[in-house]
Every structure is written in C-alpha cells, then in structure tokens.
Amino acid sequence: MKLDSLCVQAGYEPQNGEPRVLPIMQSTTFVYDSAETMGKLFDLTAEGCFYTRLANPTLNAVAAKIAALEGGVGAMLTASGQAASLISITNICKAGDHVIASAAIYGGTFNLFNKTLRDLGIDFDFVSPNISAEDLQKAFKPNTKAVFVETLTNPSLDVIDIELFANIAHAHHVPLIVDNTFATPINCRPFEWGADIVVHSTSKYMDGHAVSLGGVIVDSGNFDWTQGDYPMLTTPDETYHGTIYTEQFGKAAYITKCCTHLMRDFGAQQSPQNAFLLFLGLDTLALRMERHCSNAQKAAEFLEKHDKVEWVNYPGLESNQYYERAKKYMPHGTCGVISVGIKGGKEGAVRFMEALKLAKIVIHVADARTCVLHPASTTHRQLTDQQLIDAGIAPNMVRLSVGIEDPEDIIADLAQALENV
C-alpha cells in the first residue's frame, strides 16, 4: 500500500465480529490461564501482553502503523518525544561511550544529551549540520556508539544530509539515529537514505491536534550489530535468562531490547488513551502534511515579499540555503514551520505576534491550528542578545507554525498584523 493508505489502514486488522475502530485497552494487566504460559512471556519465548508498562494491544497497533509508515521492522511508543530520544541512546550506550550529535537539534534533546546524559557518563560531541565528510570522519572516537541528527531542525529549519551522515557512520560500524519529527514519514523516510533508527515526538504532526503527548522509536532492522561493538545486543542479557538479542530476534534485536529491557526499567510508557488519539491523528497525516506544506509555501512567499519582513527561513523558498537539499530529501515539501525575522528587532517581533488574531501564541508547534512563538522571549529567554545570535536565534525571530486553515485567512491575518509593526 502507498503511504496515504497506510496512514488509514496499517496497524489494526479487526477479525470477524471485532470493533471496526481500534479499541482503547484501558487495562494495566492481562489474564492467562496458567502460570506456565505467563512464565514463557517473562522469558521472551512467547509473545503477548501481560502488563501495560511492557506491552498493550492499543499501543502495539499504533506502533505497527508507524513502523509501516517509516518502513521499519518494529516500533515502540513512548510517553513523549524526550523519552524516545533518551531510550534511543541508552539502548546502546552506557557510561564511557561517546555519541556524535548534530548541533542543530531540538533544544530539549540538546539539554538531555549535553547535561543529563553527560552527567550519567555518556560523552557527546556536537557537530555542525553542514559538516564536511572529512571533518565528520575526524569526530569519531574508538568509543563512538551512535550518531544522532534531525531531518529538519526545530526551530532553525536546517536540512541534514542524511546520506552523508549514514555513510560515514556505517564506515565506523556505528548506527545513524534520525529525529524525523518535523518532516514525518510522509515527506521523508530516513531509512531510504541509510538511517538505522528513527525517533519522533508524536506530539507534533503525527497527533496533529495538540491533544496527545507521545514519542516513538522505529528500527529499520538494517544495522548489523554484530559488526560493531554492542555487547548489550550480542552477549547474554542476564535479566532475561541469558537472551542474546541479535541471535533470538535477528533484525528486530534493537527494538526488542527497547521494549523488553529499557521500557521495563524506565517505565516511560504511553497511555492507551493517548495512543488511541495518536492513532486517529495518523489517519489524516498524509492529507494534513500536504495542506501544511502548501499553506506554508504560500505564507513564506507572501512574507518574503513584505517590506516589514527582514528575512524568511523556509527550505521551500529558492532563496533558502537548503533549497536543493530539501528537494532531494523532501521532494513533496518539508513541513508547515517557517521562521521569520520581523523588522524592528525584538520589539517589532513582539508587536507583530501580539497583533495576530487567527494565529495564537503557544509553545507548541506543528498542529492543525496556526500558531506563533517568539523564541527569544520564551524558550531561549535566559540568553543575552549575543548568545541568541550564537545559538542561531535572532532576537527578531518568530517561529510561525502554519496550520491547515484556508491559506487566504492565514495570509490576511499575517498582513493585518504586519501593519502594526
């Protein structure tokens, strides 16, 4: 099936007499008629749900739909995007290991890596999203265990060269993990360009309605863990009676360990209710992404011509430094998010935002309703003007998340607000 059909059809196949729509299995636990059957579940020699922290039929269906959309062998839902990034790394890294990450990643991911995981003994080096092949080669150390990048960054909208990062990571027998939140599998499927693991904050376009916090990890099944240095996957796990993930689960070794080991221990499970809402959101993902992109393209073109606007950053504009790269990786469009510099500095940006009527000021991004955020006075407010510039956040930058309303209404709102600047 094509992606649009998978959005609607994948993940849940009701049998004779079962509900047409995925049920919410709001139960922490599941019944078995013998202790022996349950023992097999604990040993990972039988499949089934026994406790929602480890598995739940509603969550399994949603994970299967997302795995189908990304073209992976398996997926695991998490309570948030942050939990997905955390587990994607800690599934294969421990104290003493090293990770190379793009410097152009979501701020929450940066804090998780640079502070929390560093404090736990995992070392990180952050490299430019535009790093040359030569310099990327040099960033590898003998203890490098993963490379982490974002397809399209929030909020700077850098487009990463996935193939380049994948090729060099593989030359070092290291997997590439890609946060594909902004592009979604509708616009980019990182596995087709060599990525090994994909993570998402499903709180954004996948849910699409700003109702359900969540995350997901998807495994391509393509990385050969036995070629690298990953003893946690290739030697016996004593907490599962000596299971060797690569031997017992083959291509699904990484994602099985995520579900059985990391989710068991960290417990960052998504609730069945949230998973159900995510499932509904996914039905319309392809439709919504098409509209988000066409609306954002129109809004970006309008803004670029406006005399109250200093600059517009949107990879769909020919003037954009990432225009060609975006055409290669996201030929049908990037996403609905635009960053725009309003004339008149920080004050101009704030006056513009406060004059908007249809577009509301919220922290969230990437849902059906058009919204704006001023990074300099909210998410990055602790920084001085110079630090903002160093972080790629201009004081006059507004992050505009274009929704799926009629494009004429969105542009009319932008136009009247710009009159107030």
Ligand SMILES: *Cc1c(COP(=O)(O)O)cnc(C)c1O
């Ligand atoms: C929001 C976001 C996250 C974090 O996701 P939460 O669901 O808020 O925990 C991670 N990566 C990207 C690109 C995001 O936009």
